[in-house]
Amino acid sequence: xxxxxxxxxxxYLRFLVWVVLMAAAVAALGYVPTLRLAGEDGIxxxxxxxxxxxxxxxxxxxxxxxxxxxxxxAAKLQATLLAMAVRLGVVLxxxxxxxxxxxxxxxxxxxxxxxxxxxxxxxxxxxxLRSSPGGSVENR
Numbered sequence: 001x002x003x004x005x006x007x008x009x010x011x012y013l014r015f016l017v018w019v020v021l022m023a024a025a026v027a028a029l030g031y032v033p034t035l036r037l038a039g040e041d042g043i044x045x046x047x048x049x050x051x052x053x054x055x056x057x058x059x060x061x062x063x064x065x066x067x068x069x070x071x072x073x074a075a076k077l078q079a080t081l082l083a084m085a086v087r088l089g090v091v092l093x094x095x096x097x098x099x100x101x102x103x104x105x106x107x108x109x110x111x112x113x114x115x116x117x118x119x120x121x122x123x124x125x126x127x128x129l130r131s132s133p134g135g136s137v138e139n140r
Contacts, residue, residue, distance in 0.1 A: 008131075012065045015127040016058060019120060023054040026119045030112065038108040045104035049112025052094045057120040060087030061127055068131035080128055087124065091117055 027050045034042045060083040067079020095113045099106050 008065060008068055011068075011127070011130060012061060015061050015065075015123065018123045018126075019054050019057045019061075022120055022123050023050045023057075023116055026050055026053075026112075026116050030115065034108055034112070038105055041105045042108035045106075045108035046112045048098055048104050049095075049109050049114075050116040052091060052098060052113050053116025053120050055094060056087045056090035056117065057124055059090045060084065060124060062086070064128050064131050076131075083124070083128065 027047060030046055030050075031043070034046045038045070063079045063082040063086060067076050067082075091113060095110065098104055098109055098113075
């Protein structure tokens with residue numbers, strides 16, 4: 001593996017860690033409000049919603065990871081657009097399955113899918129910017 005390949009792999013690993021940390025932080029901050037508003041049945045729905053958001057974020061990072069090795073700006077833009085589509089597709093598919101399964105309270109589930117999706121946009125955007133030409137958020 002080349003130095004650039006290891007750097008890209010390390011970047012995706014950092015992204016993975018940040019996704020897990022952000023999803024855990026969102027769940028921790030939402031525990032008490034969810035417990036008060038939705039009761040005990042809302043907690044599994046909150047955790048499932050945060051997990052769905054995290055899985056979508058991780059899946060959306062894959063096209064960026066593979067697209068960051070290309071030199072063409074057009075290919076990087078295409079990878080970014082594909083990442084957005086993958087992320088949205090995973091959220092919609094997993095959210096629909098979870099909502100229709102009957103295993104979770106529907107309202108807390110959908111609320112926490114949306115909240116985690118929005119919170120993880122910060123992590124995803126930072127990963128995309130670091131993977132783009134220039135390689136640093138500070139250069140923007």
